[in-house]
Amino acid sequence: xxxxxxxxxxxxxxxxxxxxxxxxxxxxxxxxxxxxxxxxxxxxxxxxxxxxxxxxxxxxxxxxxxxxxxxxxxxxxxxxxxxxxxxxxxxxxxxxxxxxxxxxxxxxxxxxxxxxxxxxxxxxxxxxxx
Numbered sequence: 001x002x003x004x005x006x007x008x009x010x011x012x013x014x015x016x017x018x019x020x021x022x023x024x025x026x027x028x029x030x031x032x033x034x035x036x037x038x039x040x041x042x043x044x045x046x047x048x049x050x051x052x053x054x055x056x057x058x059x060x061x062x063x064x065x066x067x068x069x070x071x072x073x074x075x076x077x078x079x080x081x082x083x084x085x086x087x088x089x090x091x092x093x094x095x096x097x098x099x100x101x102x103x104x105x106x107x108x109x110x111x112x113x114x115x116x117x118x119x120x121x122x123x124x125x126x127x128x129x130x
Contacts, residue, residue, distance in 0.1 A: 001058035002046065002103070007037040012057070012114045016122055018129050025125055029118035031109030033061070038103055046101045059103065061114045066102040071111035079120035 009032050017026040046052070050063045065071055072080070072089050080086050089111075110118045 002038060002043045005035045005038075005057070005059070006043075007035060009034040010057075012109075014113050014116065014118055016117070016125070018125055020129075023130060025129055027121065027125060029110050029113040029121050031107060031111070031113045033107050033114055034105045035103055036105045042101065042103060046103060049101060056116075061104060061107065061111065063100055064102060064104040065100060066104070067100070069102075069106075071104075071107045071114075073110055076110060076112060076120050079123065083123075 012031045012033055013028055015026065015028040017024065019025070046059070046064075050060060052058050052060060052063075061071065070077075070089060077089070080088055107114055110120070112119045113121075
């Protein structure tokens with residue numbers, strides 16, 4: 001799967017449905033993830049280091065970001081500021097002393113969507129759900 005993603009951009013789609021006895025609110029979020037061109041050695045190192053067998057797409061975005069790259073969208077940064085929890089993103093940014101394997105070039109859209117749940121959208125929909 002990592003070979004197939006190598007050098008390409010793919011779309012990550014997460015769908016969410018909120019419901020109660022009176023209402024249903026279904027929505028989705030889409031993010032574009034661009035991988036760098038990967039060598040066999042990089043793919044092997046990633047698999048050996050992170051064992052991504054239980055990951056959708058065979059990768060975990062938090063392990064694949066370039067050093068110092070902030071993957072959050074503007075909407076996500078605003079959400080994190082609103083809930084006063086910038087630590088969520090600070091913990092995801094690869095520091096110089098850490099050893100991530102940067103196989104992702106960029107994420108367009110929601111980083112949290114790529115991680116599994118677009119929390120900023122879920123929060124917005126929950127707050128407007130009656």
